[in-house]
Amino acid sequence: MVLKRIAYAVCVLALLAGAWGLYDRLVYGHQHAAYGSYVVWGLWVAMYLFFAGIAAGAFMIATLDLLFGIPVLRGIGRLALWVALVSLAAALLSIWLDLGHMDRIWKVYLQGSPSSVMAQMVWGYTAFGFLALVCLILALTRPASRLLRTLMIVGLPLSLFISGAVGALLGVQASRMFWHVGLFPVQFPVFSLASGTAAMLVAIGLFGSRQDPLRSEQLRLFSLATVVLTIVKLYFLWADFSQSMYGNVPQNVKAVEAVLYGQYWWAFWILQLLLGSLVPMVVLALPGPSRNGQWAGWMGVLVLVGFAAARANIVFPALTVPELEALTTAFTGPHLTFDYFPSPMEWAVTAGITGMAILAFLIGNDVLPLRAKMEVA
Amino acid sequence: MVVTSQEQDILLRMQDDLRRALEKPPHQRRWVMVIDLRRCIGCHACTVACVAENKLPPGVVYRPVLEEEFGSYPNATRRFLPRPCMQCDNPPCTPVCPVHATYRDENGVVVVDYAQCIGCRYCITACPYAARTFDFGRVYTDGTAEAEGLILGRSRADDYERVANFEYGRPYERLRGEESPIGNVRKCHFCLHRLAAGMLPACTTTCIGRATMFGDANDPDSLVTEMIARTNVIRLKEELGTEPRVYYLV
Numbered sequence: 001m002v003l004k005r006i007a008y009a010v011c012v013l014a015l016l017a018g019a020w021g022l023y024d025r026l027v028y029g030h031q032h033a034a035y036g037s038y039v040v041w042g043l044w045v046a047m048y049l050f051f052a053g054i055a056a057g058a059f060m061i062a063t064l065d066l067l068f069g070i071p072v073l074r075g076i077g078r079l080a081l082w083v084a085l086v087s088l089a090a091a092l093l094s095i096w097l098d099l100g101h102m103d104r105i106w107k108v109y110l111q112g113s114p115s116s117v118m119a120q121m122v123w124g125y126t127a128f129g130f131l132a133l134v135c136l137i138l139a140l141t142r143p144a145s146r147l148l149r150t151l152m153i154v155g156l157p158l159s160l161f162i163s164g165a166v167g168a169l170l171g172v173q174a175s176r177m178f179w180h181v182g183l184f185p186v187q188f189p190v191f192s193l194a195s196g197t198a199a200m201l202v203a204i205g206l207f208g209s210r211q212d213p214l215r216s217e218q219l220r221l222f223s224l225a226t227v228v229l230t231i232v233k234l235y236f237l238w239a240d241f242s243q244s245m246y247g248n249v250p251q252n253v254k255a256v257e258a259v260l261y262g263q264y265w266w267a268f269w270i271l272q273l274l275l276g277s278l279v280p281m282v283v284l285a286l287p288g289p290s291r292n293g294q295w296a297g298w299m300g301v302l303v304l305v306g307f308a309a310a311r312a313n314i315v316f317p318a319l320t321v322p323e324l325e326a327l328t329t330a331f332t333g334p335h336l337t338f339d340y341f342p343s344p345m346e347w348a349v350t351a352g353i354t355g356m357a358i359l360a361f362l363i364g365n366d367v368l369p370l371r372a373k374m375e376v377a
Numbered sequence: 378m379v380v381t382s383q384e385q386d387i388l389l390r391m392q393d394d395l396r397r398a399l400e401k402p403p404h405q406r407r408w409v410m411v412i413d414l415r416r417c418i419g420c421h422a423c424t425v426a427c428v429a430e431n432k433l434p435p436g437v438v439y440r441p442v443l444e445e446e447f448g449s450y451p452n453a454t455r456r457f458l459p460r461p462c463m464q465c466d467n468p469p470c471t472p473v474c475p476v477h478a479t480y481r482d483e484n485g486v487v488v489v490d491y492a493q494c495i496g497c498r499y500c501i502t503a504c505p506y507a508a509r510t511f512d513f514g515r516v517y518t519d520g521t522a523e524a525e526g527l528i529l530g531r532s533r534a535d536d537y538e539r540v541a542n543f544e545y546g547r548p549y550e551r552l553r554g555e556e557s558p559i560g561n562v563r564k565c566h567f568c569l570h571r572l573a574a575g576m577l578p579a580c581t582t583t584c585i586g587r588a589t590m591f592g593d594a595n596d597p598d599s600l601v602t603e604m605i606a607r608t609n610v611i612r613l614k615e616e617l618g619t620e621p622r623v624y625y626l627v
Contacts, residue, residue: 336438
């Protein structure tokens with residue numbers, strides 16, 4: 001209860017910061033952003049990838065209950081769908097604010113280019129959002145309906161597609177060696193599932209009902225899933241980086257070195273690797289802590305922080321390597337730099353969006369009967 | 378002044394070439410740019426001319442000149458490499474656009490439809506030459522002192538900055554807020570608006586070393602056709618298969 005009050009208070013503070021950031025963004029446009037014409041995508045794009053990953057992963061987890069009916073996960077379907085929806089809202093809001101012309105977003109729907117991975121992704125996420133919303137409404141009102149199962153059947157490959165599309169969005173770019181990895185569209189659904197699993201650890205561990213008889217086993221299951229998926233994630237990381245270093249293509253090597261030793265070294269070694277991967281793996285592998293709501297929940301938070309850092313470490317470093325040598329000094333001016341650290345306005349907007357998502361989750365968790373069915377069972 | 382064997386300034390020859398090219402239907406032209414790196418002295422006149430012609434705001438650049446130093450004293454040298462948009466025949470920047478806002482026009486020049494661009498900047502990440510920049514809405518008078526007078530003073534200078542340019546043959550006023558071209562991706566377009574009026578691109582006419590040459594490569598008599606047939610021609614990052622229309626003489 002205390003934790004929930006603290007969470008509400010933090011969310012309100014985050015929303016206040018977000019209100020200032022939003023004001024700045026809407027009045028001054030992108031002028032006070034730290035990203036530019038070289039590091040062209042910044043914190044908001046990274047957070048879009050992060051939240052979209054949670055959304056797709058949470059939907060995949062919802063199918064375990066609402067489609068496959070796994071007994072130990074009974075009742076988590078609606079909670080997972082709610083997590084998916086609030087995460088998706090945060091993702092879309094984050095990327096919408098990143099556009100130069102927010103008012104033209106309708107063009108992607110009515111005048112979109114089918115050959116563009118970005119257009120495909122926007123269409124896919126929009127369809128996914130509507131589908132998840134209908135699924136949640138059905139799960140709340142008619143949980144035994146055939147339509148719900150049918151929509152979950154449709155939604156499962158769709159969630160795989162949209163999470164893979166994020167990888168493809170980057171992977172299709174042959175001019176960015178760091179991104180141009182054939183396995184990117186394969187890796188991202190795994191990342192999504194891992195972040196969705198971590199989000200469920202937070203939702204159940206920190207904010208779930210302690211009277212729930214299945215809670216302990218669910219936490220154990222999600223803990224072990226997180227451990228396994230983290231191992232797979234680390235393997236992907238090793239594969240990407242080692243191939244890049246062995247391949248020795250300068251642009252690729254520089255991007256990897258920027259991650260390992262560049263200005264974001266702390267984000268990789270401390271946030272992504274130590275706190276986001278190794279510590280949670282050790283704790284969640286232990287039988288006791290993995291069943292304990294506080295331990296499992298906070299480890300879930302660490303895994304999510306690690307994923308946020310990982311998304312940033314995918315987006316920024318590839319863009320900090322000049323396409324042409326000497327470009328760094330060729331022409332100077334605002335937003336023409338290969339160094340990037342998010343500006344206060346960017347942080348404020350991201351804080352507001354994150355606060356909004358957490359607040360929406362908490363309110364839904366309190367108001368909506370997300371867990372009622374399971375408790376009856 | 379650099380002259381050809383006919384003792385004619387190459388600017389005059391390029392003007393003749395341009396006149397002939399404009400008599401042809403657009404799809405029969407193949408605009409190319411040739412930059413003789415041996416003649417480039419790194420004066421940046423082309424960069425400045427481009428900024429003035431297109432009224433580029435701070436942070437937006439179409440044609441920077443890259444400078445590199447090689448060797449060590451006494452065997453040291455510098456190389457200057459002007460980098461306009463390569464106007465690729467197989468551009469990686471156009472298919473990624475989610476709304477068809479950037480494409481090759483009937484001349485084969487890669488253009489941006491400012492009214493269509495949503496400002497997602499995906500095309501910038503796709504360009505292997507960093508030839509695109511985003512218009513963040515800045516003006517040069519940001520933060521400058523307000524003063525009275527006919528010429529000096531932020532408000533008057535600011536007014537000048539916001540007067541329309543003529544890119545793509547349309548007057549784009551630089552209004553406050555996020556009206557295009559603010560919030561758009563912008564790039565070199567070989568001064569299409571000048572070509573339509575029978576004038577060479579601003580960077581070409583301004584080049585004091587006559588290092589920049591422009592014309593129709595489908596015209597066998599044009600200067601650029603003669604130049605790109607030489608053996609000392611290179612194009613940047615050809616291995617990517619982008620088929621750039623900018624050639625460098627080395």
